[in-house]
Amino acid sequence: MxxxxxxxxxxxxxxxxxxxxxxxxxxxxxxxxxxxxxxxxxxxxxxxxxxxxxxxxxxxxxxxxxxxxxxxxxxxxxxxxxxxxxxxxxxxxxxxxxxFRNPFEQGERPSAVRRFDAGILQEVIDGLRARL
Structure with missing residues (x-):
């Protein structure tokens, strides 16, 4: 095709x-x-x-x-x-x-993402929702 x-x-x-x-x-x-x-x-x-x-x-x-x-x-x-x-x-x-250190490039497990600030992630989610 x-x-x-x-x-x-x-x-x-x-x-x-x-x-x-x-x-x-x-x-x-x-x-x-x-x-x-x-x-x-x-x-x-x-x-x-x-x-x-x-x-x-x-x-x-x-x-x-x-x-x-x-x-x-x-x-x-x-x-x-x-x-x-x-x-x-x-x-x-x-x-x-x-x-900044990307845990996925260091061969770490995805659980390493928990080290990121949850507040920042929530602000990003709220900002994205506001744009939709």
């Missing part, structure tokens, strides 16, 4: 977007890596997808997962694009905060 093209868009295969590469040039990116656009480099010579990443990150830091969502691309493809933009100096990355 052939997938229907999205309204207002064309279907571009992931390997075309990444120039046939399946892995990023860096292994330091995860879903919560924060991305910001470098102010001093114009987006000339970038592919449309890479240009869109820089445009998204120009107004403030976004996580890699958020950028993938905005682009409607798989995270693996977005990692390749972001790594290329880091190599060219168009994107700067940082971790969310110096003390």
């Amino acid at each position: 052939t997938p229907r093209p999205r309204p207002g868009g064309r279907l571009v295969r992931s390997y075309v977007v990444t120039d046939g590469r399946a892995r990023p040039t860096r292994n330091t990116l995860d879903l919560i890596t924060l991305l910001t656009a470098a102010d001093d480099l114009p987006p000339t010579g970038l592919t449309p997808e890479k240009r869109r990443v820089t445009e998204l990150c120009r107004h403030g830091a976004l996580s890699l997962g958020e950028v993938a969502g905005h682009l409607a691309l798989p995270v693996s493809v977005t990692k390749v694009l972001v790594a290329d933009l880091m190599d060219s100096g168009h994107i700067v990355t940082r971790t969310p905060s110096p003390g």
Whole structure:
């Protein structure tokens, strides 16, 4: 079965977007890596997808997962694009905060999530409900 093209868009295969590469040039990116656009480099010579990443990150830091969502691309493809933009100096990355530790990446059990502040989680839930 052939997938229907999205309204207002064309279907571009992931390997075309990444120039046939399946892995990023860096292994330091995860879903919560924060991305910001470098102010001093114009987006000339970038592919449309890479240009869109820089445009998204120009107004403030976004996580890699958020950028993938905005682009409607798989995270693996977005990692390749972001790594290329880091190599060219168009994107700067940082971790969310110096003390943050993702328990799932450390091989810990999901029960480690209980260490997070329940009040903050409740505020997030309330905020999301208010937007619906």
